[in-house]
Amino acid sequence: MLSSDDLADRTRRAVAAAANAGRALGLTVDEPRVLYDVFSVVVHLLPSPVVVRVPTVLPPSYASDPEAQTAQQRSELAVAGWLADRGHPVVAPSPLVPREPVRREGFSMTFWQFVTESSGVEPDLPTRVGQVARLHSALRDYDGDDLGFWVPFGTFVPQGLAALRDMPDLVPGADVERARREWDVVAPALTSRAGFESAFPGVDLQTIHGDAPYHNMISTSSGDLWSDFELVTLGAVESDLVMVGPDAVAAYDRAATELGLRRVDPRVARVTETAGRLAMVAAMAMAPELPMLADGMRPMLDEWRATTPITSI
Structure with a gap:
C-alpha cells in the first residue's frame, strides 16, 4: 500500500504537471487548486477558467500502454466536445487550449471548462x-x-x-x-x-x-x-x-x-x-x-x- 506521504507526493506531482502544462499552453496559472483527488487529480488552474483532469491511478492496460490511454482520452474529448458543440448540457472541453490530451511529466491529462457547482443539491x-x-x-x-x-x-x-x-x-x-x-x-x-x-x-x-x-x-x-x-x-x-x-x-x-x-x-x-x-x-x-x-x-x-x-x- 502506498503511504500517506506517497499519496501526497503523487498529488503534488500531478498538480505541478497540470500547472506547467497549462502555462506551456499560454494559460495564466497563479494558484492551482485541487478540486478532487481519487482516481484522478482534478485541478482548477486559477485564475484561468480551466480545469485539468490528471489520471493518477490507472488500469493495467493504460499503465503498460500509454498510447491506449491517450487514445481513450481523445475519444473522451471528442464525444464531450461533439455534445457541447450541439448545445447539449455537458461540461465542455476548454476552448482556450487545443482539444487534445497533453502528456507532461509522466501524466496524460485533459483540459475542461470550469463550471461552478451548486451546493446543497440532492440529486434525484x-x-x-x-x-x-x-x-x-x-x-x-x-x-x-x-x-x-x-x-x-x-x-x-x-x-x-x-x-x-x-x-x-x-x-x-x-x-x-x-x-x-x-x-x-x-x-x-x-x-x-x-x-x-x-x-x-x-x-x-x-x-x-x-x-x-x-x-x-x-x-x-x-x-x-x-x-x-x-x-x-x-x-x-x-x-x-x-x-x-x-x-x-x-x-x-x-x-x-x-x-x-x-x-x-x-x-x-x-x-x-x-x-x-x-x-x-x-x-x-x-x-x-x-x-x-x-x-x-x-x-x-x-x-x-x-x-x-x-x-x-
Missing part, C-alpha cells in the same frame, strides 16, 4: 436516469465507429482478477475464483461486438457514457451537466444503468419511450449488471495505489457476494 435518481435517456438519445447521432467496444473493461476485469490471485488479504481466493467463473460466462458477449450480437440478436448498440452517468453529473444554477466521459465507449445502454434498481429502470423506460428509444432489455441488463459488479471486484487490485478502496469497496463486495452467481446468459 429517477430524474437523473430520465436525463440519461436524453443523453442516449443525443448520442445515437454520434458516429461511434472509432470507439472501442466496452472499453476498458474487456481488459480491466480479467487483468484485475488475475492480479487479485496474489492479494488474498484484499479479496479471498474463493471470491476471486467465483468472479473468474462469472467473467467467463459474460465475457463472450462483452469483449466483442460480434459476440454481443450473437448473444442478443436485435439489441442495438450505440455510443454510451460508460460510467454511471447518473452519478457523473454536475448541478449548476442553469441545470445539470453531464461530465466525466473517461470511459465513453460503444455498447448497450444497459451498461449505463448498472445497479440503479427497478424504480429507476422504470423511470428510464418512461423517458426512453417518450424519446422513441427502446426500453431496457432485462437479459442485457442482467449481464451488464454482473459485469459492473465484477469490475468493482477487479478494482480492488488497485487498492495498493489507492488504499481508500480497500474499505470503500467492501460494502459493494458484500452486495455482490449476496447475489446468485450467473451461470449462463
